[in-house]
Amino acid sequence: MPRVVDHRQRRDELIDAVWRLIVDDGLAGITIRRVAERSGWSSGAVRHYLPTREAILDAAAQRVSEVIEERIRAVDTSAPPLEALARLLAAVLPTDEQIHRASLVWLAFVGQAASDAGIADAQGILYRDLNQLLVELLTELAGMGFRVDGGPASAALELQAMLDGLTVHVLLGRVDADSAQAALRAAVNRLVTPSPDAALA
Incomplete structure (x- = not known):
């Protein structure tokens, strides 16, 4: 029987090699040939994905956005609303190996985005997804x-x-x-305050 190929797993392995290359050498040297060398794949196999x-x-x-989303989804949001928001923000801080590596990749994108329009487009993915989530969460809090x-957009930008x-x-x-976590909690408590009729539970 032909071997079944898990294409999602293969693509994830390839992206992991790309991350290692970015962390070690930055974005400037990213080419299909170098990704092939780092991953041990042929250039043709890299181009397939x-x-x-x-x-x-x-x-x-x-x-990077997926890693951030996974960490945010894993946060226990049963805490009071402001504490839950602070925990969501703290989950993105580079406090373990996975998010540390993701943050290094993010920083490489930020460092190059000012002078490279293509990289700026990719870095926009990282900004847009988190910003949209924060705006949604703050809008929900305002509704409570x-x-x-x-307003939610301004507070999301500041956070x-x-x-x-x-x-x-x-x-x-x-x-x-x-x-860092304490600073985030202080910012949340400064920007979002309960009114007398707010749902605190």
């Missing part, structure tokens, strides 16, 4: 009676900017994870 450099970068960026300073900055500082060893 990721036919262009743009496709490679998009897949690497999309995988919480006061969201400046995301703080999260981005703290992520960089944690990666560089300037801020420890506990301090």
Whole structure:
């Protein structure tokens, strides 16, 4: 019988090789040939899954978003609403190996995005997905009676900017994870405050 190929698994293995290459050498050297060398695949096999450099970068960026989404979905949201929001933000901080690697890939995209339009498009995946989630969560809180300073879009932008900055500082060893989490909780409590009729449970 012919061997059954799990194409999703094969693609994930390839993206993992792309991540390793990005972490080690940055984005500038990403080519189909170098990805083939790092993965041990032929160039033709790489092209089957990721036919262009743009496709490679998009897949690497999309995988970062998937890792973030998986971590957010794993957060226990049964806590009071503001604590749940703080936990969701803290889940994105680079506090273990998986999210640390994802954050290094994200940082590589950010570093190149200012001067490379193609990379800026891929990095947009990383910004858009998290920003949309934060806006949705803050809109829900506003609907529950919480006061969201400046409105959901403005508060989402501020929280995301703080999260981005703290992520960089944690990666560089300037801020420890506990301090970063405390800063996020303080920001949440400053930007989102309960009104007397808010649903606190």
